[in-house]
Amino acid sequence: MEIFGIPHQAFLGQLTLGLVSGSFYAILSLGLAVIFGLLNIINFCHGALYMMGAFSAFIGLSLLGVNYWVMLVVGPLVVGLIGAVIERTMLQRLYKLDHLYGLLLTFGITLLLEGIFRSVYGVSGQPYQAPEALNGALNLGFMMLPKYRAWVVVASLTVCLGTWYLIEKTRLGAYLRAGTENPAMVQAFGINVPLMVTFTYAFGAALAAFAGVLAAPIIQVSPLMGSNLIITVFAVVVIGGMGSILGSILTGLGLGVIEGLTRVFYPEASATVVFVIMAIVLVLRPAGLFGKEK
């Protein structure tokens, strides 16, 4: 059987791989959406935080002998803490100003962080092996899927849905949403809004770091890994609608799949297809697929 001129096995294989890269887009764009939705900050250093997550895994293993599973928890915690420091010492002063200031500041932080890692580790990247338990491949009938890739999809979907639940369905999430709508009012009820905002940014940073640890065994851990990815992730957020949580998860996965299929039918365009879609979406629905016009 053939689909669009290619064997259905190859087609299904590419679809699955698209889902894997979509998982990364989903988890990264989710972090961006949470930060933008609740803080109104365009967090340009998201890629650098993702890179630091991957490096935390590498440093944990090579210097401290801490394994992958521990770093999957500790890495995001450490990077989240760094995020909290960034928010407390710098970002907090910018909330009243135009978006542009936040964007410039976070872009500067990116250059700084990348520069530090580049001068210590160089750009060729560091090797990181997948954990023992996830070595080998699953036979899906139409392809051999490395177990690790399957784990990426499961882990990122779990985290994405957990985040959505936390923000949309729990009391803490309700405070957060209320805090962004009307901070003064929420504060009047005795809730510490600035602390909540710090928590939110740290949480977004931790999400990025989680994606970084997940990516470490798949791609080379390199200081540039974040900036290679972040532009695409921003496009995903714009397509999904800035600040829409469920929207960014769904568009992340969807665009991963579309990009994967482009790699088969017209590989030369695989780096641009996301931006073409972004342009079309912006013309037809300026607020994004899931965004609300303000």
Place this chain on the structure above:
Amino acid sequence: MKTRSKLKFKMSAAAAVLTLAGFTSGALNAQSKISGDVVKIGVLTDMSGLYADLGGTGSVLAANMAVEDFAKDRMVLGKKIEIVSADHQNKADVASTKAREWYDRDGVDMITDLLNSSVGLAVAKVTAEKKKVSINTGAASTRLTNEECNPNSIHYTYDTYALANGTGKAVVKQGGKSWFFLTADYAFGHSLESDTANVVKANGGEVKGAVRHPLNAADFSSFLLQAQSSKAQIVGLANAGGDTINAIKAANEFGLTKTQALAGLLVFITDIHALGLPATQNMYVTEAWYWDLNEQTRAWSRRFFEKHKKMPTMIHAGTYSAVLQYLKATQAAGTDDAAAVIAQMKKTKMSDMFMQNGTLRDDGRVVHDMYLLQVKKQSESKAPWDYYHVRQKIDAAEAFQPLALSRCPAVKK
């Protein structure tokens, strides 16, 4: 009225002084034959992007080592030698703007490194226009000495023809007859793919297909799946740097290496270092130079390592050699005039720790021996950076495209 005539007087006096000054400095220049009283060499390289470990600050260090080895006091013909450097960010437009600025405003006489083919081609054009010298030690495209050759630009370390000729031939001879290419979608990748495909076909192999991936592709899994379904024996990686690393990593993960073999067509020692030997063992690699070739290369590399904390790539060694040979030629020619220096290089056999009896041809190609290397197994590697078996020395006469086949108009046929 009085003030006006005073002003007039001042102006004419100033004009006279300026003319006189211009005249004398012109006379001085004619005497020393070194433009601007300094020999300025620019290292234009990727300082921060995906190729920064191949050239970058290492190339600047190598250039400085060459100056010191040429003369302890860093002088040639009684004038100072100066090294300047800049980041071209892998962008052809940034590179040619910088090159223009260097040649026009800063008095740079020679630009080297120039890794990345699109950068190399752009700067070669500017160099010809400004009648200066560019010695490309970093880029790979054979277009530099074919369609786009010019009398002011030299291609030094390696090129896609030499790589294809080394690795392609060796792999086909070992029985790797059917090939599929994973190609970086720009000048260099296309050039490497077509050169290798020609070698494969000429030696009785066949090419089953190719997939072109964008530069800096993070995820190679779907390209590898296509390579896997082609059922070719050999998957040729016509890419470089981070792209090669990620492709090899994914190939191991997807088990492609169990049924098919990888042929890295442009692999640097830093890539092997980043991937580790288990992922790369037994792979054939063609390079112009390896740090562990002989006593001379080892001694130089140790000096380099002390400062850079990484072993040199062939681009670093090439940059060292290019700067050294350029200075020697300047000294011998008695001037830094571009045409005179290049003419001098053409009539000398060039030897140093990078090459023995290298020659500069009319198409701008520097011809020297190349090496076919094979990556060691973990158990065979005795020390860090001990990565290659030297399998074959490819003689200078066979390593590069024969001059008779060059499409460079400057070559008389």
